[in-house]
Structure formats: C-alpha cells, structure tokens
Amino acid sequence: MSIRAILLRLYRLLRDQFGIDPIKALRSVRGLPRFVREYFRFRVSYTGRLELLPCLHDWHEEGGATKLEYFWQDLLVARSIFKAKPKKHVDVGSLVGGFVAHVASFREIEVFDVRRISTQIPGVTFKQADLMQPLAGMADYCDSLSCLHALEHFGLGRYGDPIDPKGFERGLENMAALLKNDGIFYLSVPIGVERVEFNGQRVFDPRAMIKLAMANALELRELMVIRQGGIVEALAADELRLSDLASQRYALGIFTFRKHAKV
Numbered sequence: 001m002s003i004r005a006i007l008l009r010l011y012r013l014l015r016d017q018f019g020i021d022p023i024k025a026l027r028s029v030r031g032l033p034r035f036v037r038e039y040f041r042f043r044v045s046y047t048g049r050l051e052l053l054p055c056l057h058d059w060h061e062e063g064g065a066t067k068l069e070y071f072w073q074d075l076l077v078a079r080s081i082f083k084a085k086p087k088k089h090v091d092v093g094s095l096v097g098g099f100v101a102h103v104a105s106f107r108e109i110e111v112f113d114v115r116r117i118s119t120q121i122p123g124v125t126f127k128q129a130d131l132m133q134p135l136a137g138m139a140d141y142c143d144s145l146s147c148l149h150a151l152e153h154f155g156l157g158r159y160g161d162p163i164d165p166k167g168f169e170r171g172l173e174n175m176a177a178l179l180k181n182d183g184i185f186y187l188s189v190p191i192g193v194e195r196v197e198f199n200g201q202r203v204f205d206p207r208a209m210i211k212l213a214m215a216n217a218l219e220l221r222e223l224m225v226i227r228q229g230g231i232v233e234a235l236a237a238d239e240l241r242l243s244d245l246a247s248q249r250y251a252l253g254i255f256t257f258r259k260h261a262k263v
Contacts, residue, residue: 005249024057031056067230069252070098073148076224076232076254077186078102084184086144092131092175093150100124110142114161130161132170134177141178146186147171149252152201168202169212176216179259185218191225191245191253205246206253210237218257226252 014020035054043050065071074095081089081103090110094100096117103109104123111117112129129135132154153159155167164170172187179185187209194205210220223237225245235241245251 027057027060028054029056031059034059069226069230070095070149072226072230072232073188073252073254074099074102077146077148077188080186080256081144081146082106084144086142086184088142089144089146090142090178092145092147092171093153094146094148096121096124099146099148115159131174132161132164132167134174139177140180143180143183144186145175145179145183147175148186148188148254149190151187152189152204156196156199156201158199158201172212173216176213176218176259181259181261183259184221185257185259186254187213187257188252188254190250192248192250193246203250204253206237206255207239207242207246209253209255210242213255213257217260219260220255221258222254222256224254224256226254 011022014022015024031054035056039052078099088110089103089107090112091100091103092112093114094111096111096113100109100111100121104121108123108125110125110127112127112131112135114128114130116128117126135141151168151171154161154171155164157163161167175185189209190201190203191206191209192203194208195203197203206223213220220237223235225233225235227233228250235245245253
C-alpha cells in the first residue's frame with residue numbers, strides 16, 4: 001500500500017470514527033480572514049439583530065456531492081427501476097436517505113434492514129430482518145430487488161449483525177430466494193483486490209461475485225463500474241476486464257442480475 005493510500009485511510013479513520021477532520025479544520029482557518037472582512041462589511045449597513053454562525057469552508061465546496069459513488073449508484077439504479085416499472089420492489093439495507101428516498105418519490109418500496117427505522121416514511125414499508133437468516137414463507141416474494149452498498153457489511157458486526165465470515169454468502173442466497181423467476185436484482189458492492197477490511201467492509205473479486213450469483217440462479221445482465229471522482233463505465237463482463245478490475249485497489253461495481261429457474 002502506498003504512503004498516499006495509508007494517509008488517506010488515516011484521514012478517513014479520524015474523520016468518520018473520531019469526528020476529527022483535519023482538512024475541514026484547515027479550510028476553516030483559511031476562511032477566518034474572509035469571514036471577519038465580510039462580517040464588518042455587512043455590519044456597517046445592517047441595523048437589525050445580528051448573531052454569528054460561521055460557515056468557514058463552504059466557499060470551497062461545489063454545489064453538490066455529484067462525484068461520490070453513492071450519488072451515482074442511487075441515481076442510476078432508481079432510474080432503472082422507474083423504467084422497468086416492476087410490480088413489487090424490495091430493498092435490502094440500502095441508504096434510506098439516498099436510494100430509498102429516490103425510489104419512494106415515484107413508487108412504493110418495501111425495505112428490509114437489520115437495524116430498525118422508527119420514522120414513518122410515505123411510500124416506504126419497513127421490516128426489520130437479518131437477511132443472513134432465511135425469511136420463512138417469503139420465497140418468490142417480489143419481481144424486483146435491490147441491495148446497494150450493503151452486502152459487503154454482512155457478518156462483520158458493524159451494524160449489530162452477528163459475526164459470520166460467510167454472512168455475505170448466506171445473505172445473497174436468502175435475497176435470491178425472495179426474487180421470482182425472471183425478476184431483476186440490482187446489487188452494488190466494492191470490487192478490487194479481494195479482502196476483508198474489518199469491521200468496515202469486504203472488497204470482492206468481481207469474478208467471485210458473479211460465480212456466487214450464478215450458484216443462486218442469478219444471471220448477469222449488466223455491469224457498471226463507478227471509479228473515484230464519479231467516473232461511470234458500462235463494462236463487458238469478459239475475463240480480461242474482470243481480471244483487471246480484480247487487480248485494482250477499489251471501485252464500486254453495480255451488477256444487474258436476472259433470476260432464472262434452477263435446473
């Protein structure tokens with residue numbers, strides 16, 4: 001691992017787990033002189049009540065986080081579901097404030113998650129469930145299914161789920177069981193050099209993910225890859241491309257599978 005990669009991981013650890021963001025702190029310090037200048041410029045011509053609420057780094061941000069992989073996966077998969085118009089769509093563990101909200105804006109969606117959601121959300125039906133365990137009586141439950149940036153966490157304990165090194169395999173098997181024949185499954189997971197980054201996530205060899213899906217009667221229809229900076233590519237799932245992806249450090253793969261009847 002390069003020094004740059006190590007520093008980036010250390011930065012993310014400080015920011016996400018300890019609430020310390022050195023980059024934001026430096027930007028805020030850099031913004032202080034401008035804040036002071038503009039405060040006095042405003043105060044000269046304003047006579048009402050004035051309180052301080054410094055926002056010292058927003059000057060340096062774009063108008064939206066359009067380069068993040070979550071932005072692109074949520075948008076692309078939601079558009080696919082809108083176009084497909086399934087009879088019943090179920091989601092497992094995707095971001096409620098992103099993807100689920102996108103889909104709920106134009107259709108009903110049912111959400112399964114190991115964590116509880118106490119808020120009543122229009123268009124969303126929530127069921128608390130651990131998909132590492134079979135859901136009794138729910139075989140052939142839906143004709144459309146999604147699990148975005150979630151399967152890689154199964155069995156690592158991050159979200160209160162039981163520790164299980166094979167949790168992702170059980171999860172995929174149980175999700176495939178929910179899907180009717182000819183149903184569509186939208187799955188996104190980190191892909192690259194296969195590893196576990198405990199207890200955050202797994203990174204999958206895309207060839208292994210496709211093989212596991214095939215064992216559960218899921219046939220690959222499309223593969224899209226989101227690279228750093230929001231670069232989106234639709235790739236042919238040939239051995240050369242898949243091998244190249246498996247040798248890279250990280251990308252996000254969006255797999256679209258169709259379920260077929262087991263022979």
